[in-house]
Amino acid sequence: MLALLMGSCADKSNEAIAQTTLSQKMYITIDGVSQPVTLYNNAATQALVAKLEEGPVTVTLNSSGGFEIWGALGFSLPTSNEQITAQPGDVILYNGSNICLMYGSNSWSYTRLGHIDALNESELRSFLKAGDSNIEVTLSLQPASSEPTSNTLVIYYSYTNHCHEIVQTLTSQIDADVLRIYPKDKNQQYEANGYAIGMQLLNTINANPNSADSYPEIDPVSVSLDDYDTFIIVTPLWWSQMAAILQTYLFHHGAEMAGKDVGLIVSSHSSGISGVVADAERLIPDANWMGQALWINNANHGNRATLIKNWLSDIGYSDISTIIEDINTDSHVGLPGIYNLNGQKLETAPDSGIYIENGVKKIATKK
Numbered sequence: 001m002l003a004l005l006m007g008s009c010a011d012k013s014n015e016a017i018a019q020t021t022l023s024q025k026m027y028i029t030i031d032g033v034s035q036p037v038t039l040y041n042n043a044a045t046q047a048l049v050a051k052l053e054e055g056p057v058t059v060t061l062n063s064s065g066g067f068e069i070w071g072a073l074g075f076s077l078p079t080s081n082e083q084i085t086a087q088p089g090d091v092i093l094y095n096g097s098n099i100c101l102m103y104g105s106n107s108w109s110y111t112r113l114g115h116i117d118a119l120n121e122s123e124l125r126s127f128l129k130a131g132d133s134n135i136e137v138t139l140s141l142q143p144a145s146s147e148p149t150s151n152t153l154v155i156y157y158s159y160t161n162h163c164h165e166i167v168q169t170l171t172s173q174i175d176a177d178v179l180r181i182y183p184k185d186k187n188q189q190y191e192a193n194g195y196a197i198g199m200q201l202l203n204t205i206n207a208n209p210n211s212a213d214s215y216p217e218i219d220p221v222s223v224s225l226d227d228y229d230t231f232i233i234v235t236p237l238w239w240s241q242m243a244a245i246l247q248t249y250l251f252h253h254g255a256e257m258a259g260k261d262v263g264l265i266v267s268s269h270s271s272g273i274s275g276v277v278a279d280a281e282r283l284i285p286d287a288n289w290m291g292q293a294l295w296i297n298n299a300n301h302g303n304r305a306t307l308i309k310n311w312l313s314d315i316g317y318s319d320i321s322t323i324i325e326d327i328n329t330d331s332h333v334g335l336p337g338i339y340n341l342n343g344q345k346l347e348t349a350p351d352s353g354i355y356i357e358n359g360v361k362k363i364a365t366k367k
Contacts, residue, residue, distance in 0.1 A: 156180055
């Protein structure tokens with residue numbers, strides 16, 4: 001049995017084979033530290049990305065043979081096995097349902113998944129906890145936590161993948177960090193029986209919208225909203241309302257966006273979005289709303305790049321983000337007077353929203 005387990009990710013000889021890669025990164029998180037993985041383009045990685053779009057996957061791996069940590073994924077992926085010598089940093093699929101993270105080299109018949117970026121062998125051994133047992137490893141499409149790289153945070157939930165596609169298009173046009181919200185229960189089929197489960201969740205919220213108990217549970221989120229000045233919410237429409245999963249997040253965190261710039265994009269099949277706008281205004285009552293919400297439906301989803309570009313222009317997004325960036329680099333220090341984000345001089349400070357006073361960015365919140 002021991003020989004079989006050690007052979008699980010064992011014995012191969014390698015040739016340098018050119019691999020095409022996916023633009024989508026995967027992240028491996030151990031003890032709260034995330035490392036990016038460049039994924040090869042094959043049936044296994046395409047299926048793995050589709051699985052991770054449903055939410056992060058956490059597995060328990062064990063050290064084996066002095067060259068890897070490995071264990072069961074809990075699901076199977078397509079295989080394209082070849083006799084190779086896996087190298088430190090390689091991410092490998094064994095036998096269709098086991099993942100191997102290499103900190104040494106070993107030859108066997110594997111399916112290549114990808115390679116951990118930018119760590120040397122010593123760093124890999126430390127990151128992968130080489131020699132340890134019962135190592136909790138999370139696979140995801142975004143890091144567990146990271147320093148903000150932008151003043152803008154895009155927050156979204158996606159069930160049918162339409163909102164995910166919208167966010168991908170949006171972030172190809174602007175510099176923004178992204179936070180995807182996941183339900184704690186990932187096995188629900190919200191569309192079953194005419195979206196009966198989704199409707200039940202909404203009815204529970206509507207019956208008592210001020211109670212935390214009314215909202216479905218979501219995965220924990222570690223992103224601090226204090227690090228951002230601008231938010232763009234992207235949400236599906238469920239029965240003329242905001243999807244219940246995203247309502248949960250905004251119920252708990254909407255107040256943290258008070259006085260900040262917030263934009264809203266709604267995806268629906270064909271229904272109007274006024275109910276979703278009302279939900280957003282209820283959950284983020286003191287936001288500085290950036291113009292009207294953008295409605296993307298089935299009929300115009302394919303034209304979303306143009307719709308998003310025009311919407312960003314209409315709400316003055318580029319002007320806002322540029323001014324905020326300039327403020328954060330202290331280029332306005334010493335500028336006398338009070339100004340709004342359009343550069344207009346004000347007589348007095350506004351009651352809410354972001355403004356500039358004597359070159360210093362300030363946020364006013366309604367009391």
